[in-house]
Amino acid sequence: MSDNAAAPAPEVEKKPSPPPELKRSWGDEAEEEDDKLPPPPSPIGEGPSKSEVSELDIETLKIDESKKKVNEFLEEPEDSTIEAVTTGETPYTSAATFEELNLSPELLKGLYVEMKFEKPSKIQAISLPMILTPPYKDLIAQAHNGSGKTTCFVLGMLSRVDPLIKAPQALCICPTRELSIQNIEVLEKMGKYTGITFECAVPVDSGSEKFNRNPVFAQVVIGTPGTIKRWMSQRKLSVQEMKVLVFDEADHMLAKDGFQDDSLRIIRDIRKAQRNAQVLLFSATFDENVKNFVSKVVHDYNQLFVKKEELSLESVKQYKVFCPDEQIKIRVIGERILELGEKLGQIIIFVNSKKSASMLHTALVELGYEVTTIHGALNHEDRDKIVKEFKDNLTKVLISTDVLARGFDQQRVNLVINFDLPIKYDNTEQPPGRRVPREPHFEVYLHRIGRAGRFGRKGAVFNLIMTETDRVLMEKIERYFDSPVTEVPSWKSEEDFAVALKSAGLL
DNA sequence: AAAAAAT
Numbered sequence: 001m002s003d004n005a006a007a008p009a010p011e012v013e014k015k016p017s018p019p020p021e022l023k024r025s026w027g028d029e030a031e032e033e034d035d036k037l038p039p040p041p042s043p044i045g046e047g048p049s050k051s052e053v054s055e056l057d058i059e060t061l062k063i064d065e066s067k068k069k070v071n072e073f074l075e076e077p078e079d080s081t082i083e084a085v086t087t088g089e090t091p092y093t094s095a096a097t098f099e100e101l102n103l104s105p106e107l108l109k110g111l112y113v114e115m116k117f118e119k120p121s122k123i124q125a126i127s128l129p130m131i132l133t134p135p136y137k138d139l140i141a142q143a144h145n146g147s148g149k150t151t152c153f154v155l156g157m158l159s160r161v162d163p164l165i166k167a168p169q170a171l172c173i174c175p176t177r178e179l180s181i182q183n184i185e186v187l188e189k190m191g192k193y194t195g196i197t198f199e200c201a202v203p204v205d206s207g208s209e210k211f212n213r214n215p216v217f218a219q220v221v222i223g224t225p226g227t228i229k230r231w232m233s234q235r236k237l238s239v240q241e242m243k244v245l246v247f248d249e250a251d252h253m254l255a256k257d258g259f260q261d262d263s264l265r266i267i268r269d270i271r272k273a274q275r276n277a278q279v280l281l282f283s284a285t286f287d288e289n290v291k292n293f294v295s296k297v298v299h300d301y302n303q304l305f306v307k308k309e310e311l312s313l314e315s316v317k318q319y320k321v322f323c324p325d326e327q328i329k330i331r332v333i334g335e336r337i338l339e340l341g342e343k344l345g346q347i348i349i350f351v352n353s354k355k356s357a358s359m360l361h362t363a364l365v366e367l368g369y370e371v372t373t374i375h376g377a378l379n380h381e382d383r384d385k386i387v388k389e390f391k392d393n394l395t396k397v398l399i400s401t402d403v404l405a406r407g408f409d410q411q412r413v414n415l416v417i418n419f420d421l422p423i424k425y426d427n428t429e430q431p432p433g434r435r436v437p438r439e440p441h442f443e444v445y446l447h448r449i450g451r452a453g454r455f456g457r458k459g460a461v462f463n464l465i466m467t468e469t470d471r472v473l474m475e476k477i478e479r480y481f482d483s484p485v486t487e488v489p490s491w492k493s494e495e496d497f498a499v500a501l502k503s504a505g506l507l
Numbered sequence: 508a509a510a511a512a513a514t
Contacts (some may be wrong), residue, residue, distance in 0.1 A: 176511065203513070226513040252511095260513080353509060376511055401512055425509055 030097035048371050051505045084126060088137070092129045103159050106193040111155075114189045120149040123304070124155070129157040130302045134241075136278040140250070140294060142286050145450025146409070149282045150186050153246045156280060158191045161219045166197075172222040173266065174244040175253060177380065178201040179407040180385055183248065187220060196220060201227040201237070204379045205223055216464050225253075239273045249406045250281035251290040251443065254297060257425075267297065282424055283460060284450060285443040291324075303466060309482060313446075315453040316416075317504035318485040320463045320474055328491060329464045330360065333417060334367045336497045337462065338397060343507055345414040346390065349399045350448050352420035357399050360425035370481045373399040406447045409454060414506050415463040416452045420443070421473045438475040442480050458505035462488070 072206070086092060097119050098111055111117045120128060130154070132138055137378050143145040157170035174180045184200045191198070199216055199225025216237045216442050221228070231237035245267065252258040270277050279298050286294065286305070297303070323329045333349065349356045354375040361373040372395045374386045387460050388397045391410055398404075424443035453459025463485065465474055488496050501507040 226514055230513080257509090262512080263510095405510090423509085 003078070004081065005483055007145075010018045011166045013044065032282070036176060043438075046099065054468050063155050082122065082126060082143070082507070083305050083307075084130075084302065086130070087300055089135060089377065090135070090137070092126075092133060092302075094125045095129055096125065101159070102483050103155075107155070107158055107191070107197070109193045110158075110190045114192050115151070117151075117506050118445055123149065124152050127152050127304060128155065129393075130304075131278075132159055133279050133298060134274070135439070136160070137306065138279045138281075138298035140298060140301055140303040140305075141284070142283060142305045144306060145284045145447070146454040147286070150248070150407075151190070153248070153280055153282055154183065154187045154190055157244050157246060158187065158194060158196055160278075161196050163194065163219075164194060165241055166217050167241040168216055168217070168218060168221050169241050170220045171228070171239075171242060171270070172220070172248060172405065172477075173228060173253060173259075173263065174248045175224070175227055175259065176403055176408060177224055178404060181384070181387075182409060186221065191220075194394060198222065198280075201231060201285065203227050203380060208285075225266065228266060229262055232266070234505040239270045239277075241276050242270050242274045244278045244280065245270055246280045246282065248284050250294065251283045252406065254281070255290055260331065274304070285446055287443060308442075313449070313455055313481055313483045316449050316459040316461055317500075318449065318461050318483065319488050319500050319504075320465050320485045321491050322465050322471075323491050325466065329419060330363045332462075332491050333360075333419070334364060334369055336494060337415070337417065337490065338364075338369050338492075340498075340501070340507070344501070345506070346395075346397075346412040347394065347397045347415045347417065347418050348404065348408075348409060348448075348451050350405065350419040351399060351401060352423065352424070354401060356420060357401055361399050364397075369397065371397040371399055372505070374403060375401040376403050383463045402444060402448075404451070405444050408451055410451070411454050412456065413454070414459045416449050416459070416463065418448065418463045421463060421465075421470055421477075422448065423473070438469060438473065440477050441478075442477065445477055446477045447479075455473075460501060460504035460506055462500075 020207070023397050027431075041175050043067075058071050059209065064370075082433045093100070098108055098117070108210060119125075122301075123141070127139065127141050129192065130137065139150070141149070143152075152300075153172065156171065160167045172180075172183060174183060180200055180202050181437075187198055197218040198220040199218035201221050203224070213231075213236055215235075216231065221237065228237065232239065247253040247263060253263045254260050267279065279301075281294055292315055319331060338343075349360065351360060354377050357373050357375050359372060365372045372389065374383055378386070386398070387396075393412060399419075407420075422441035424439040449459070449461045452461060463474060465471055474485060486500070490496055498507060
């Protein structure tokens with residue numbers, strides 16, 4: 001099951017010595033540490049960029065006097081990107097240090113020693129008091145990609161668990177098995193000294209999952225909707241002691257074309273047993289529709305939002321390349337980008353369909369490039385293996401469907417390629433026969449490019465534009481985020497790509 | 508028409 005080896009809580013150690021300067025180049029790191037992740041660039045949570053760190057000085061949150069009031073965050077003006085709305089009488093004070101949060105010494109040790117955190121990142125400073133202060137209100141929290149959302153809710157879950165109660169008390173639901181596993185790994189690390197038990201609720205391939213699995217005693221459960229629902233309906237997962245329910249990628253989990261039905265059902269069942277269970281919704285994106293809907297799902301809630309124009313597009317340099325046909329798109333990837341080989345970090349190439357993934361995989365392999373591919377039609381074992389190889393830096397180029405668009409965290413990825421632009425398919429309620437012009441999927445676009453430039457590192461995206469439709473989609477994306485995408489003048493020019501990557505800080 | 512999860 002999990003980490004039960006509760007070491008007798010040693011003294012919480014003093015903060016670790018200041019982190020190494022992060023001036024070394026990406027390539028250097030990759031060569032030196034084939035096996036390990038490079039050290040995080042900053043000790044601040046999953047922290048903001050370095051520049052942000054130095055000026056980060058979180059002030060007291062305003063106490064809301066009336067029913068519902070908007071607190072513009074009292075950061076330096078240029079830094080005031082997070083807007084908080086609180087309800088009720090509870091005053092919240094932004095946490096400048098982890099000590100202020102009344103965490104257990106064991107949990108603090110995990111933060112300092114295992115996670116190498118020094119003080120809360122901005123989103124953590126603001127959201128953690130809201131999560132941890134009674135009465136435990138629901139929360140809708142939006143924050144930038146790679147800004148430390150995961151650590152927020154993992155820390156939230158760990159600190160709300162009563163170590164003495166050996167039953168599930170916190171549940172986190174994620175859209176994919178990959179994200180569930182990743183989140184479990186964070187929880188394991190952060191909670192290492194707490195002795196809090198956990199289990200990952202994702203489907204397993206073969207017969208290893210017996211007909212009659214044992215009831216879950218783990219205190220924290222993280223997994224995908226189907227498996228969690230099954231465990232609940234089979235009475236293997238008790239919700240009697242449930243205190244916290246987290247939805248990672250909450251906008252997708254509650255979207256009609258996402259996991260809305262499953263999610264609502266799980267919320268309902270938990271609330272039936274525990275009326276006051278706290279519901280936490282986290283995502284980098286909440287479009288207006290979803291925002292409206294989710295506000296009906298949560299009860300008395302606080303919220304944190306970021307303007308879409310300010311959502312993480314700064315650290316990732318965006319490019320578009322016009323390619324006459326599909327063959328050229330493939331050649332651009334091979335001859336213009338993958339040729340640069342060792343000079344680049346890891347790369348994810350996003351496609352819109354499994355078919356597209358297989359096609360591209362075959363084509364690139366035929367051209368002699370080493371790539372691996374992941375999508376939902378592979379068996380679970382293979383998926384896990386491909387992700388593990390990529391995370392261990394054993395493979396450099398990963399072709400993926402949107403299964404990895406959200407949340408996937410691999411710090412060495414600094415380049416994303418959109419072989420296909422993300423499209424919305426849910427043009428629902430159209431009169432028959434009427435074709436609606438294709439819309440880009442803005443949220444997916446943002447999530448995809450958020451795979452590069454994690455933690456304020458440099459990153460770039462190449463959007464391969466082939467048809468007139470692509471061109472229009474690209475324009476809409478630029479307009480939506482109010483962020484121009486630089487054109488690579490000619491797909492034929494190696495120089496043009498080198499210039500682009502240099503300017504993005506990757507070469 | 509897509510993807511994902513799972514039945």
